[in-house]
Amino acid sequence: xxFNSFVFAGFFAxxxxxxxxxxxxxxxxxxxxxxxxxxxxxxxxxxxLILIITSTITDFVVMLGxxxxxxxxxxxLAFSAYLxxxxxxxxxxxxxxxxxxxxxxxxxxxxGWIIYPRLFRLQEAARKRALLIYILCVDLGVLGVFxxxxxxxxxxxxxxxxxxxxxxxxxxxxVLPVGISFYTFQTIGFCIDVYRGKTRxxxxxxxxxxYVAFFPQLVAGPIxxxxxxxxxxxxxxxxxxxxxxxxxxxxxxxxxxxxxxAPFVESVFSNPGAASSAELAAAVVAFAFQxxxxxxxxxxxxxxxxxxxxxxxxxxxxxxxxARTPSEFWSRWHIxxxxxxxxxxxxxxxxxxxxxxxTYRNLMITMLLGGLWHGAAWTFVLWGGFHGAILVVYRMxxxxxxxxxxxxxxxxxxxxxxxxxxxxxVLVCVGWLLFxxxxxxxxxxxxxxxxxxxxxxxxxxxxxxxVPLLAFEALQxxxxxxxxxxxxxxFVRMNIQLFVIFGLLIxxxxxxxxxxxxxx
Amino acid sequence: MRSETAGMEYRLAGFVRSKWMIWLLVPLYxxxxxxxxxxxxAPAPVMPRYVTGAAYGVRVGxxxxxxxxxxxxxxxxxxxxxRGIRADREYPYEKPAGTCRVVLLGDSLLVGxxxxxxxxxxxxxxxxxxxxxxxxxxxxxxxxxxxxAEMLVALQQExxxxxxxxxxxxxxxxxxxxxxxxxxxxxxxxxxxxxxQREFLPGIGVSDELSKYALYRWLAESSQLxxxxxxxxxxxxxxxxxxxxxxxxxxxxxxxxxxxxxAGPASAGGFPWMLNLKLLEEAQRVSESNxxxxxxxxxxxxxxxxxxxxxxxxxxxxxxQRLHVFSPLAELRAAAGPTSKQFFEKGHGxxxxxxxxxxxxxxxxxxxxxGWLDPWKN
Numbered sequence: 001x002x003f004n005s006f007v008f009a010g011f012f013a014x015x016x017x018x019x020x021x022x023x024x025x026x027x028x029x030x031x032x033x034x035x036x037x038x039x040x041x042x043x044x045x046x047x048x049l050i051l052i053i054t055s056t057i058t059d060f061v062v063m064l065g066x067x068x069x070x071x072x073x074x075x076x077l078a079f080s081a082y083l084x085x086x087x088x089x090x091x092x093x094x095x096x097x098x099x100x101x102x103x104x105x106x107x108x109x110x111x112g113w114i115i116y117p118r119l120f121r122l123q124e125a126a127r128k129r130a131l132l133i134y135i136l137c138v139d140l141g142v143l144g145v146f147x148x149x150x151x152x153x154x155x156x157x158x159x160x161x162x163x164x165x166x167x168x169x170x171x172x173x174x175v176l177p178v179g180i181s182f183y184t185f186q187t188i189g190f191c192i193d194v195y196r197g198k199t200r201x202x203x204x205x206x207x208x209x210x211y212v213a214f215f216p217q218l219v220a221g222p223i224x225x226x227x228x229x230x231x232x233x234x235x236x237x238x239x240x241x242x243x244x245x246x247x248x249x250x251x252x253x254x255x256x257x258x259x260x261x262a263p264f265v266e267s268v269f270s271n272p273g274a275a276s277s278a279e280l281a282a283a284v285v286a287f288a289f290q291x292x293x294x295x296x297x298x299x300x301x302x303x304x305x306x307x308x309x310x311x312x313x314x315x316x317x318x319x320x321x322x323a324r325t326p327s328e329f330w331s332r333w334h335i336x337x338x339x340x341x342x343x344x345x346x347x348x349x350x351x352x353x354x355x356x357x358x359t360y361r362n363l364m365i366t367m368l369l370g371g372l373w374h375g376a377a378w379t380f381v382l383w384g385g386f387h388g389a390i391l392v393v394y395r396m397x398x399x400x401x402x403x404x405x406x407x408x409x410x411x412x413x414x415x416x417x418x419x420x421x422x423x424x425x426v427l428v429c430v431g432w433l434l435f436x437x438x439x440x441x442x443x444x445x446x447x448x449x450x451x452x453x454x455x456x457x458x459x460x461x462x463x464x465x466x467v468p469l470l471a472f473e474a475l476q477x478x479x480x481x482x483x484x485x486x487x488x489x490x491f492v493r494m495n496i497q498l499f500v501i502f503g504l505l506i507x508x509x510x511x512x513x514x515x516x517x518x519x520x
Numbered sequence: 521m522r523s524e525t526a527g528m529e530y531r532l533a534g535f536v537r538s539k540w541m542i543w544l545l546v547p548l549y550x551x552x553x554x555x556x557x558x559x560x561x562a563p564a565p566v567m568p569r570y571v572t573g574a575a576y577g578v579r580v581g582x583x584x585x586x587x588x589x590x591x592x593x594x595x596x597x598x599x600x601x602x603r604g605i606r607a608d609r610e611y612p613y614e615k616p617a618g619t620c621r622v623v624l625l626g627d628s629l630l631v632g633x634x635x636x637x638x639x640x641x642x643x644x645x646x647x648x649x650x651x652x653x654x655x656x657x658x659x660x661x662x663x664x665x666x667x668x669a670e671m672l673v674a675l676q677q678e679x680x681x682x683x684x685x686x687x688x689x690x691x692x693x694x695x696x697x698x699x700x701x702x703x704x705x706x707x708x709x710x711x712x713x714x715x716x717q718r719e720f721l722p723g724i725g726v727s728d729e730l731s732k733y734a735l736y737r738w739l740a741e742s743s744q745l746x747x748x749x750x751x752x753x754x755x756x757x758x759x760x761x762x763x764x765x766x767x768x769x770x771x772x773x774x775x776x777x778x779x780x781x782x783a784g785p786a787s788a789g790g791f792p793w794m795l796n797l798k799l800l801e802e803a804q805r806v807s808e809s810n811x812x813x814x815x816x817x818x819x820x821x822x823x824x825x826x827x828x829x830x831x832x833x834x835x836x837x838x839x840x841q842r843l844h845v846f847s848p849l850a851e852l853r854a855a856a857g858p859t860s861k862q863f864f865e866k867g868h869g870x871x872x873x874x875x876x877x878x879x880x881x882x883x884x885x886x887x888x889x890x891g892w893l894d895p896w897k898n
Contacts, residue, residue, distance in 0.1 A: 006760075498550060502557040506564075506748050510755060 237310025250300025577719030626690030667698025
């Protein structure tokens with residue numbers, strides 16, 4: 001179900017009514033969120049719910065194990081029956097094609113019944129470590145199979161062929177379940193926090209299930225932290241219209257800006273050889289705003305919907321294109337992922353505590369894996385590597401340090417900031433070229449095509465959609481708030497809101513595009 | 521006296537500040553804002569289309585109307601006669617002796633939307649035939665929004681009353697969805713074309729009622745905001761209706777043919793194209809049984825000024841000849857160029873005056889070559 005669809009509008013309207021009816025009852029409200037989230041997700045393909053249910057049960061049981069809470073055989077049977085029963089039920093409509101997959105569920109349960117009691121024979125520290133390794137293997141294993149198997153099999157076959165060794169790549173043609181990277185990282189993060197003792201494990205299974213599947217942010221984040229979102233399920237909420245503006249602004253960014261820029265971007269990237277130098281440049285700039293509005297639009301909608309339900313979801317974007325340095329950019333772009341990578345990858349690798357060279361190594365590893373998180377393609381790895389490299393270069397040059405210590409007048413500092421923002425935007429655009437290109441030939445075609453000639457014409461339609469966004473972001477910067485509307489006079493506020501409403505009515509793209517980050 | 525004036529001023533100021541005034545002013549401001557927004561950000565073509573319901577269950581032009589269509593590129597005047605036909609004269613059902621009649625059925629492309637009557641295909645063809653010495657009348661029964669199914673109904677119920685000697689159906693990519701949406705015909709289990717719904721008059725009740733009011737007509741002919749919202753809503757509703765009715769219609773066909781693949785027999789076009797072909801064949805059959813020749817004029821689609829495409833699926837071998845299909849695609853493509861505009865670009869993509877002239881010249885040439893109208897040549 002897409003947020004920008006009539007199906008979702010109908011679903012959410014019905015959901016809100018039921019949610020309001022349950023406003024006094026925490027349990028029924030949580031149950032409603034869980035059922036609603038499963039319907040929302042199952043709308044794409046109900047079979048993939050089995051993965052979510054499996055992940056939910058496994059993470060829950062493992063986290064309890066980490067605090068020495070062992071399941072009774074009865075509880076174990078109940079969880080097994082729940083997983084097996086729901087799997088059978090969800091497979092029924094597709095019994096002939098994919099019924100065989102149930103054997104994996106049976107085998108997984110059997111393995112669980114064998115391994116689980118043995119884990120409790122270990123000492124507490126060893127058991128906690130074993131449980132962590134177990135959950136990492138399961139979660140990353142599922143992610144690996146569904147997201148990266150084809151990529152590595154094909155890449156291995158290609159590499160082998162280049163040295164004259166013909167290997168038949170075993171490609172399963174695995175379909176990528178929507179949002180798998182997001183909810184997998186969310187549950188892994190929670191498990192690691194429990195392992196580190198930073199967060200208490202969940203004690204209510206239904207509440208934890210609702211947390212994992214919470215539909216506003218299930219398929220494209222923000223990647224939530226257990227300590228932030230889960231406690232919010234402990235109290236009933238009264239739905240409100242708070243958040244509706246955030247939703248509308250996110251919808252505007254998605255269907256007015258991103259979806260209208262998409263056809264131009266696609267036309268140039270699908271045939272860069274036929275485009276002029278100015279068109280190539282305009283397409284890269286257009287993609288920079290397309291992906292920003294697509295993803296931050298989704299995040300705004302997710303946060304808006306959650307707020308209407310009384311929940312607070314963490315911020316995912318904070319004006320990333322006014323970043324002056326790469327480290328600033330990553331503290332403003334996809335904040336929930338970059339902070340995840342920082343806390344669960346960069347810091348465990350040693351962060352910046354092990355000396356200069358190892359810091360650079362850690363930065364590169366983190367960014368390369370961050371690139372790979374986005375998708376199974378070498379262009380994503382290259383994109384991650386590029387960002388890792390510019391992080392290293394800026395660090396070598398000490399730009400962040402210089403920004404903190406620099407002297408001079410306000411005007412000079414502002415000029416310096418503007419120059420740095422512009423340079424950073426150009427670098428980010430180079431990164432987006434690598435990110436959007438279908439393959440390295442496309443990248444090469446772009447670089448061949450930049451011949452220095454320039455015309456304003458291709459930028460005209462890009463600016464038409466982008467200028468209102470920039471104007472609103474200027475207001476956000478001026479007021480120093482991401483939600484500046486309450487700060488401004490009512491009449492101006494009304495005009496901004498009318499602009500967005502009429503933009504949605506008149507300028508929205510007639511062709512619905514999926515969210516780019518659904519593929520990650 | 522002074523205190524009376526002061527009292528009135530006080531009451532007026534009170535009214536201005538009252539919630540009643542706010543209820544009045546805010547919606548007015550919102551509408552004005554919307555109108556300004558559309559005009560500045562996305563100038564919309566203002567294209568009222570006054571159609572009403574005919575007794576035989578499909579749409580027909582509203583009789584005796586005079587209105588204009590304005591787009592960022594052009595302005596055209598539309599006049600209809602007492603039977604809702606876009607023409608500057610009346611046509612009696614009885615055919616004048618020794619005269620040939622050509623009846624046209626199609627959608628807004630053939631009505632000649634976005635161009636004046638004098639630049640429309642029907643008018644140009646009529647004048648061209650007469651100038652060449654043919655005793656012919658071209659009667660344009662095309663109605664905006666028509667698909668082939670509605671053309672067939674209109675032909676049988678109205679077109680034959682004019683005793684045509686030649687019937688021309690336009691064929692355009694939109695017909696395929698229009699036929700599904702109207703549900704006037706379906707293909708039964710044995711593969712035969714059968715009548716389904718008795719009528720298809722979408723939104724006619726509402727538009728008939730609204731058209732009585734001068735305020736509505738002014739809005740429809742002046743407001744870009746109204747036009748833009750109306751057009752987007754219509755597109756959304758049309759798409760939804762096709763999505764709902766396409767599987768139903770395909771399943772009905774499917775039961776009989778036993779073919780699960782509805783994109784099947786009529787190759788790339790699948791079920792919608794199959795239905796369209798059956799409708800054209802039926803139109804040809806009924807025309808011939810009414811002693812009229814039948815032909816099809818394919819009108820292409822413009823992706824850009826230089827990219828003019830057919831968009832319709834391919835005919836089976838011999839099918840196009842059997843149906844007498846004429847296509848001015850090559851002529852339009854040959855004339856296409858960066859400075860030559862055959863289709864409007866900022867309106868609804870109808871043929872420009874030069875596009876209409878090109879199609880008319882082509883079709884006239886084909887008619888002369890076929891010699892169908894030779895018996896009526898002076």
